[in-house]
Amino acid sequence: MxxxxxxxxxxxxxxxxxxxxxxxxxxxxxxxxxxxxxxxxxxxxxxxSKVRAFTLVGGLTGVFTGFLMQIWMSWEWPIKIAGKNFASIPPYVIIGFELTILFGGILTLIGFLLVGRLYPRPLDxxxxxxxxxxxxxxxxxxxxxxxxxxxxxxxxxxxxxxxxxxx
Amino acid sequence: MSAAGMEIEKANPRPLPQPLTAICAGAAVLGVVAFVYGLMNDPQTAWLAFHANFIYFGTLGQGGLILAAIFCTVGARWPGPYRRIAEGLGAWVPVTAVLSVVGYFGRHYIFEWSREGAAHGKAVWLNDARVYGADVTILVLLAIWALIFLRTSLRPTLGGGSPGATGFAKTLSERWTSGWKGDREERDASDAKLGKMAPPMILFFAIGFSLVMFDQVMSMEQLWFSNLFGAYMLWGGIASALSLTTVIALLHRKSPGFEGQITEARMHDAGKLIFAFAIFWLYLFFAQYLVIYYGNLPEETIFFRDRLGPQFLIDKGYTEAAFALSWTDWDFKWARLNEGWGWMSMIVWLCNWIIPFWVLLGQRPKKTVWIAGPVACAVVVGFWLERNLLVWPSVVKGDQLAWLGPIQIGVLLGFAGAFALVFLVYSRIFPSLAVPERS
Amino acid sequence: MTPPPATAAVDMMRPTTVPQDSQINRDVMSVTKGVSWQWGLLLSMALIGVAQAIFTLAYQTYVGLGIAGYQSPVFWGVYIINFVFWIGIGHAGTLISAILFLFRAKWRNAINRGAEAMTVFAVLTAALFPLIHIGRLWKFYFLIPYPNQRALWVNFKSPLLWDVFAINTYMLISIIFFFVGLVPDIAIARDRATGIKKVAYTLLALGWQGTGRQWKAHNRTVLHLAGLATPLVLSVHSVVSWDFAMSIVPGWHATIFAPYFVAGAIFGGFAMVLVVMIPVRRIFRLEAYITDYHFDNMSRFILFTSLICGYAYGAEYFIAWYSGVEFEQTSFWLRLFGPYWLSTWFMISFNVLFPQLLWIKKLRTNVPFLFVLCVFINIGMWFERYVIIITSLSREYIPAAWGLYIPSLAEMSILLGSFCWFSMFFLLFLKFLPIIAIAEMKELIIHDKAHAAQESH
Structure with missing residues (x-):
């Protein structure tokens, strides 16, 4: 053709x-x-573009990973620190937030590469x-x-x- | 940026809408009656309700004007009529200055330091003469500045002496347009002047209004202090003004002259701003809260203990039980929300962050009138509750419904009616809500 | 297969004009071509600077942290100041590429690539300092939560751990952002390179051809990354500020710290963008792309953030006095008139007083003036961190915890090394990747072209 x-x-x-x-x-x-x-x-x-679905999935994964990781690890190795509960939510907001962004960002990049079919290859x-x-x-x-x-x-x-x- | 291709806006004078104007006037009168009734029967409640509404509508009106000034400073091209509506809210600024003088007569009921004397060492700052002298001066200066700003901004829309205006409005707009140089020239001159005038106005607002907020709200809990509090209050004012501007814009989408002006693109931009402002509001809240939560110093936690309740502090109140719980159980107990103003804090978070953030996350809701509108309403209501939450618990501890009652509702109606009336008069007769002229 | 009709075939074989490469491609790519002796000299100086810092670090690792100026009660010194300083520098790039992108400020286009690159390099510099500061470099992995034989986990309630997460997230996200923006421009370089360079660019460009689908994915990705990076950039310096504010050290325990640090970081970062971009613009003749318009807007932004810093200084001092807490009052008195008074006055004059000159329109576009001002702002911002960290730590609650801190030679050596490390990356970047976001600028150029074509019809 x-x-x-x-x-x-x-x-x-x-x-x-x-x-x-x-x-x-x-x-x-x-x-x-x-x-x-x-x-x-x-x-x-x-x-x-379908990239948006990747960001959403990444962000949600990140927020759950962040909070569950911290809560579980604090219960797994309980130490009383400065009168706070073992699973004390206010300080955990920060790492929960950071991981939301991190996972969201990485998945967005992956989405970009997949949706845009970007990998080293011969050009048209x-x-x-x-x-x-x-x-x-x-x-x-x-x-x-x-x-x-x-x-x-x-x-x-x-x-x-x-x-x-x-x- | 005065883009060369921008349309010329024309004033759009119209008669006051009935029966809305009558209802607003009625509400204002009712408010005065309720306030007077309150003064005779329960002056504490009446004055606190007055104070909370004075703060809310004060920050709201000033926030609207500053929002418009920010649009001018950064040369935002998207707002169109939104800027005019935000300016319209600024018509309340002079009223705030007058009301601050009224507040003087209720100072014993509002401020502990006025009633019982200031805490050790604070009398230098917290005394009637200094507080009211400084605050009234600042508010009067802001009001004068607001009037000059509004006049400069309005002038280019009043070309030809505002045909259709009658009586007082006609005389005024004729006087304001003396020495008319032509539509385009006037618009460019106005833009240039506003560009020069707006940055110092924002600066003076930030400093002056912060001081007023320290004096009028923070000092109600006279031992408490937080250096972010001023900025936090200012941001609340701007965020609530943005939401109210959006609500008014959506209500105007079919008004004569506005057809086709409240476009999807504009709604999208306004929605994005509401979304972003909600995030930033929560950030400012969290920045204050986390530092105080971690420090766990009694003179600082007292403010949050009265509001969020012990649930959100390290020291939960009943130490033994809390300590035992922390080994085995989950940190969170619904029952603890009954202490302080816990439930009220939840509702404020819901209105000011959860609703705008989660609902406006997508693109579609921002562009849908029946979603964006109610969300903006929720933020407007949320900030009213938040201002009450900041004012009341300093005096009325533990009673979460102290803001609710016949006197309080009456005073709210009075303020809301008067605010709406001022906006209506200003926008219809004056008229501030200029519409872009089609060629 | 049937041949196409003769007329069309003849038409198709008509010789076409040789396509001209676009002006901006040539202008920007010429920066990467060839190596001048000045560039070589600068790079050698940078490498020597890095080498001497590595030597100091090795020596410090061998003999211990004692050779830093640390002595009771001040155990956070120049290393932590540098950390905060460099993280701050790393804020301008994300601000320009994310926040100004969301606000559709067109003046960001010419400077965003340079600023993003600076962000990445500044964060790479900053991330070294916690390692240098802990002394025992090889224990760093203690900060990472992973299942281990000791059956213990990290302390998630410590702000220092938040830093680990915040800084690493920020580093990764800024690298991703930087890379995604670069892909179309690397493709431009690929199409014009030869030899080994072509191979490298081909690998990095990932088969980018600017197809409709690719641009669509690209736009969406940039939008989402901007949406993610905007709250991230607020959080990173907030977390850094909370390293201090979570304690109850007088002068540190302040609610305004988070937004104040963020504003300060953007302020310092913008100043650094100008310090770097002004010489680059001059040397590589990029005056056509970075114009007075950009300088005017950058200056306005610097003025704006300077005012926020001024507001925060004022609020801090006022509330310290108003609070009635004696320790706070003393702490702020000592800042102004105590042993470190000079650094405080540097900070106030360089960060708040001098930038007020930018109210004057003529100075906003006066390039030499801006360069000098921005150098001073950077010095001022370094001293701001010095004031915050040192004055508070050296005068805590009881006289037993009072002392004097003097930076040591080792710390100065590493401070110098950090600037060289940053410059080294930037110099290499200049020679390998386009310093101006070509595709984004082209959007404007083609837009103007289309507009002109419309007018002429």
């Missing part, structure tokens, strides 16, 4: 092209942009260093007979250039 790589200058044009392509049923596409632009990201995928053929300069790109995989149509469509949507990657 051939892949068409088109290059754009402006984020709005890119987002519009993605929406038009999707509207015509070309769903197998990927965008490349040098900076975050919500309109492009939303055109690719409307739903909010369609990707080039111009997309880490100031240009935007769309790579769309189309059937052989649609190439001309998509090419014309992209050009009409102010694509600077369109290249064909064949494989």
């Amino acid at each position: 051939p892949t068409l790589v088109s290059v754009f200058d402006l984020p709005d044009d890119t987002a519009l092209a993605i929406r038009k392509l999707k509207g015509r049923g070309f769903d197998d596409l990927e965008s490349y942009s040098p900076a975050p632009f919500e309109q492009i990201d939303d055109a690719i995928d409307e739903r909010p 053929k369609a990707y080039s260093s111009r997309f880490s300069a100031e240009e935007f790109g769309i790579a769309v995989t189309v059937g052989d007979r649609d190439v001309a149509e998509v090419d014309a469509l992209l050009r009409s949507l102010s694509a600077k250039e369109v290249t064909l990657l064949d494989d």
Whole structure:
């Protein structure tokens, strides 16, 4: 299946092209942009990123780990300190809080790596260093007979250039 | 930041809404009656109720003005009408100055040091002349500053002498707009002036109001001291003002001129701020509480013992039993909440932290009128209870419902009615609630 | 496979213009290119400084903590001061990248990368001091709760243990934050590097291509990390302050300590950001990115935090007097007029009085003035910790617990070493990673470009 790589200058044009392509049923596409632009990201995928579930799970795990660890350890090795109960809640708030943040942060990072599919791997053929300069790109995989149509469509949507990657 | 593309706001004078205005006026009159009745039958209760409401509405009104000043200082672009509403709360600031003079006549009922003399060595600071002299001066200065600030802020909205205004309002807005230079010029001039005026005003507020709070609230328990207390009270004022601003904004979302102004984006931003302010409020509370909990010094724990009760202190009160319990049992006993003002403290935590934090955690609730609105109401009520919780137990120990009663409710109605009336008059006739003009 | 129609094929083979790399990529990446002799000299000096501190530390470990200025009753000295100082420096980065991000303050963009890097390095510096301070380095693992043969657990009621958790959490979260922000910029470096550098950048960039899905995940991650880091940054210096405030030492036992330490930390951290970024901007010609606009806003922020410090000093002194507690009163009297009066006056003038000059608009954008002021602020903040720790410890309740503390040569050697350690990291950072958050700046640049295109239509 051939892949068409088109290059754009402006984020709005890119987002519009993605929406038009999707509207015509070309769903197998990927965008490349040098900076975050919500309109492009939303055109690719409307739903909010799944990273948020990771943070929530991490935070909850952290708060329970923090408090249960302290309470259990204080009961396991009971010492009376400065008149406080063994499991004395006010001081334990602090480590409970720190672990909430710690676990939440680590899980957020893991979520980022998983959701963004980030691990050392070969780059897409369609990707080039111009997309880490100031240009935007769309790579769309189309059937052989649609190439001309998509090419014309992209050009009409102010694509600077369109290249064909064949494989 | 006076962004070039910003809309020009126009004053939006309208008649006072009926029967709301009449109800507010009625409540205010009822409050005066209840207060007078209280003075004759139970002056202690009447004065404490007066004092608690004086503190609550004082910090609320001043907090609103400071919130608006903060928006000006940091050049926040999101608030739009929220800033005007927050300014509207500031119309109460001059009233606070007047009420502080009224409080002078109840000083024997409010302050132990005034009734029985100050504790050893404290008479230099805690005496009638010094306390009321300094506090009234500070509040009057703040009131003058507030009026200048409001006038500067209002001026660009009154272009063309505020068409539709009548009588007094018309004369006033004509006088305030003398030497009119044109909409855009006036707006930029006003922004520039406010940008210069706001930072020193916030600074003076922080220092002056802290002193007033030390004098008016902290000294009720004259042995107790906490150097964070001033900042804690100020923050409460700003946080409650933000919540009330949000409530008023949501109520106005269909008013003429405001259609389409209380947008989802604005609600989202206001919701985020309520959320963040609640966290910071709890942080300030915890910073005070933990230090005192750990120090376990009697002159410091006394304040928390009267409020949170012994449950939240190291020394639980009945030492033998507590010590025995600590070996085998859980630290927490519901029954201990009956001591001090334990249950009231729980309700305050619920309203001021648990509800805003847990409900507004997600994005959706912040943007939903029927969730964000009630949460903001809970915070407004929560801070009223919190101010009562700070005032009453210094005098009335152990009776958790001392803030509740016919006189107290009457006085609250009076204050709330008067506050609402001031806001209505200021926002409708004056008119402070300018609306962005559409081109 | 059917070939595409001829017309389109011809069209596609049309030679395209050679794509220009963007200006900001070249400007910022040029910082990492090449090694000047000045850089080499600075790095050598830093390494020598670190080496002499390691020697001191080794010697101290051999002969014992006696060579530090510790003597009864003062057993928390310069090491603890340095710890608090460096943790404080480490607060500006998170403030800029998390809190100002949440408040959508655009002026953070040009400086946030440098500040985040500083945060990481400052925390790495600070984390050494508890180790140096305990003397017996190899016993450090006692602080970690893990199942052990002695069947005992750590004391969770001790503020010193809270520190262990707070500092380590802060270190990890700031590294994560720093790294997540860097990934798109490392990809920029990867696309332009060759040889061994390319391999390293490729590994670190984790296959970043700026796809819609990746940016979406990135934005969400940054938002959540900012949401987590904001309360964290409040808690870290609060916990540090509670190392002192939980005791009943006069001058330490104060409710205002937590917010006051946080404000002080941000104040000192911001000053350090300016001290570091002003020379970097000058040497590497980054004037186009770090402008008067940034300096003006940074100065306003410094002024604001300075006022909070001033407020806290005032509240402390006033309440100490008002409390009627003789020990508190004496403690604060001794700060001003006791044996350490000079450090107190340094602290008040450098932290509160001098920064008031920033009310003047012209001075807020006067770069040399800002540099000098910020150096003084850093000195002032170091002395603030000196005042808090030393004056209180050297005059406790009974005359038997009175003494005089004088910093020793060993402590000065390690203080010098800590600055060199921090500089070493920063100098290396300059040569390997982009000092300005390129992707974030590009967002603004492209936004302006789009705006201009719209106007011309």
